[in-house]
Amino acid sequence: MSARPYDIVIGLEVHVQLATRTKAFCACPTAFGEPENTQVCPVCLGMPGSLPVMNKRVVEMAVALGLATGCAINRESVFARKNYFYPDLPKGYQISQYDRPLCEHGKLPVVVGDTLREFGITRIHIEEDAGKSMHGGGGSLIDYNRTGVPLLEVVSEPDFRDVEEVTAYLKTMRRLVRRLGISDGNMEEGSLRCDANVSVRPTPADPFGTRTELKNINSFRFIARAIEYEAARQWDALEHGEAIVQETRLYDAEKGRTYSMRGKEEAHDYRYFPDPDLLPLIVEDDLIEVQRAALPELPWHTHKRFVEKLGLSAYDAAVLTGDDALADYFEAVLKCDVPAKLAANWVSSELLGALKQRDLDLESSPIPPARLAGLVALIASDKITGRIAKDVLSRMFESDKSAEDIVAELGVTQIADESEIEKVVDEVIAESPMQVEQYRAGKQQVFAYFVGQVMKKTRGQANPKITQALLKKRLEG
């Protein structure tokens, strides 16, 4: 935990934009980046007399997320009108769910560091998005393409105490919605948006303080910074005897600070009431069972399987399951029948490191899983040393030859013949009388020097275990 003199309490509201082809209550398309106001109709513009019709796909996706997070699915939920005036909300209200949401009382399992934790989910409800205002150029323009695009709002319990937990939760949520195929989870395009409720208190034993709400933060980095800034601001105010005002604040990424946007609305400010145009939403058991049967392996299940079945450390499993593409790549390597721990190491540290050096990501990697598996197999069968393997990996970036071919070309097969290594060991000892004396006088560090010399003479081909054993025998015997 942190060493700060106060305790932070954070609750999150995550808005997930659903990847449906059409909007929540009309047949308009939802494609991103189309020309302004080309994907609208009387329903999503809220023209008088137009009637919304629930998109069944939205309900299926909401149920999938609810089941994945262990929520109770309410067989009957109700759409409400959330009334407020805003230029990008032409109807003057947003269709949402209020006191009877579709999903409640769930939890999201999240690996924080190397521990699996669970964060409470209060509710998941369906709502529609508003339009987008664009200011500048001497006026304001409004694009209504986004009005009526379906969202799920996932409200967490105030279970977070630091930004590491918040970031891990959001990343897990993004992986989950992607794996369920219900959203692309793209923060830059606004498919995943986060509001954070933040308060501070002197110690974890104190009651919650007054909270402020940070609105619409669109990157993991900014969320962490905004929360840290806001908590420090609140603590500073309290220390100066000022009260915290419950309000909505925005984060200015350029200045790295939060500022007040408006006083916090209470639910009664929105005058919620059931939408008279929409009947209560009835979810049949069949729909739930179909969604339950279709659930894929969830991110935390993959983590558990990597630890329990493959014997990876919790940390390695967390790295490999931190990204779906990486987990898939690793599993494809394993399919080639190589040892899991060795493969995990070569995927998560060596391959990723080599890609990073070349400014590439996994998707643009020129080394498909089977080719990397070929390299891992050579190490596993003691044909080459780990040190040689790094060279081979580097050459694999320059040609599409197999690891085996590269090793044959270079003539760098590992030397595991004891008598051959013994000759080199004797040479090295004979050439280093000073180091031998130092070692025998108790300077253990010199041992690495001998290993290094043997490796140098064999161009890294000597089996390290045999080399060390022989050196020990000669030096100590």
Ligand SMILES: [Zn+2]
């Ligand atoms: Zn429409």
